[in-house]
Amino acid sequence: MDLRQLRAFVAVVDAGTFTDAARELDLTQASVSRAVAALESSLGVRLLQRTTRHVALTTAGTQVLAGARRVLDEVAHLRRVAARSLTELRIGYAWSALGRHTRRVQKAWAATHPGLPLVFVQSNSLTAGLAEGTADVAVVRKALDDPRFETALLGTERRYGVVATDNPLARKRSLSLADFSRYGIAVDDRTGTTTLDLWKPGAAPAVVRNTNSVDEWLTLIAAGQAVGMTSEATANLNPRPGVAYRAVKDAPPIAVWLAWWKDQPPQHLNDLVALACEAYRG
Template identity: 45%
Template sequence: MASEMPLSLRLCFAVMTVELRHLRAFLAITHEGTITRAASRLHVTQPALSRTVSQLEAHLGVRLIDRSTHHLRLTAAGRAFQPRAAAAVAAVDQALDPARAGAWPLRLGHAWSALGEHTPPLLRRWKQDHPQIPLQLLRVDDRTAGLDHGTVDVAVIRGEVNLPAEVETAALLAEPRVAAVAADGPLAGKPRLSLHDLSAELIAVNTVAGTTTLDLWPAEQTPFDTIEVAITDDWIAAITTGQAVGVTTTATAAMYPNPAVVYRPLSDAPAVTVRLAWRLPPSHPSVLDLVALARQIVTAPQTKTGGNG
C-alpha cells in the first residue's frame, strides 16, 4: 500500500488543526495493536477512533497505519512519527502537570550509572549555578534513556545507538571497560582480567540498555552462553550469586558498589563512548547549559576515593 495520501483527501483536511486527541489516538493504537483495544482504552467507539486517526493521516499526508492485515502494523512513516508523537504528548503532560506548576525541571535521563563518578559533582554544581531550575535525574530502561519517548530533555547515551536525524549529540568521555565478578569467586583474586579469562564463564547481558554482546570477544574465544537481563539490578544479582560474570564500564563500579562484587580492569576490551543527546529544537531552554556544565565536570580533575576494584 502506498504511503502517500491521495491529493483529494489532503485538500479536504488542509485547514484541520491537529489536537492532542489525534496524537493520543494514534499512540493508543500503536500500544494496543488493535482498534478494539485502543478504543476501549480511550473510552471511545471504534468508528470514532478510526475517524480520528484518518484525520491525522490526512493532515500529515501519509498513511501511518497499515490496515490491510488483521493485526494493525505501522507503516515506515508511522514508525518515524511514533517517537515524535510520544514526545509531543509527554511535553504537554509535563507542562500541564499541576505538581510542576511552580518550576520547570530539566530532566536528565540515563539507562544505567548516569555519568558515573561525575554524577555527584554535576548535580551539586547545577544546584549551585542554577538554583531556580531543578535538575531531575531519571533512570529509564531503554537504549535512548527516555529520549525517544519524550520523557527526558537530555539523555546519557552509551555506545552505538540509532538516533533520529533531529537529535544532536555531544561526546563527553570514553569509559574504560571493567569485568564484574563475584567477590568470593576465583577471578576476584586477579588484579586485572582479560576477555579470555571470562570466555569460560556465563556472561550476564542487559539486552535492553547494555553495551555488551558476545561480539566483544574474538570468534575463537566466544563464551558459550549468556544470561539475559532487562535491568541493572538483575544484572548485579546474577553476578553476586555467582551465576554469571559481567562486562561493564567504570561508571558502574562508581555507582553500584557492592561488597559481593569486585570490578577488575579489563585489559583487552575497547572503551565505551559516552555522549549526551537532546532533540532539536531543545525541549527545555537550559539544555545547552547542562551540556556545557557536563563537559566542564568530566574534564576537571577528580578526587579519587577508595573502592572495591
C-alpha cells in the same frame, strides 16, 4: 470533535444536569448544550437522554464517556509534562547516569541555575527516556542511529569486569578479555555496552544470559550464575554485597554521549554539555 466538546459532555455526566455542568465550567447552559449537541453530531450517535430534570447516558454514551475521560487525562498529562519542563531539567539514563561525575555536575548546575533543578530519571530503553517523553536529555553509552536526535560526546569510561566475590577472578587486581572465556556472561542487549564483538572469534564466552535491568544483572552475577562487563560508571554507582568490580586492561573504552531531540533542544543545553564535558575531562 474538539476538547471543548469532550469536556462539556463529561461535565454534564458528572454534574447530572446541563445547568450544574455550566456552573462547573463557568459557561452558559446554552454553550454547554451546543457543545454536547455538536459532539453527538460529529459522532453520529445520541450520547445523552435528556429530560426536564436530569440526563442519562445512552449505551453509546457509556462507551464514549470512557474514551473521553482517557483523552482528557492524556491532555492533562501533556500539560503537566510541559509545565514540568519549565521547572526542572530531567536527564534520563539506563544504567549509571554520569557515574562518579553525577554529583559534581548536579552541584555545579545548582550553583549556576538555582531555579532549575537537574533531576536524573532511570529508563531502561535505548534512548534512556527521550523517545518515551520521560526525559529532556539523556545519557547514552550506545550510539543513537536515529535522525530525530542530536548528540554530544562527553568523554569515555573504562570497562570493568564484574564477578561474584567468591569467583577466582575476584582475587586478581585486573582482568583481561581472555579471563571471561570460560564463564557465561550476563548482558543487556537493549541498553548494555557488552557484546561478543569485543572478543576475537572463538575467544568469546560460550554462554550469554540476557537481563533486563541493572538489579537483575547484579543479582545474577552475585549468585555466581554469570560474570559481566560494564562501564566504570556502574562500578561507581552500584556497589553490591557479593560483587567485585575489576578493570579490564585490554578492553576498549566506552564512549558517553548526551542526547536530545534535534528539533526541540532543552533550555540551557549548552551549559549542561559544557559542565558534563568539563567533569569528564577532569
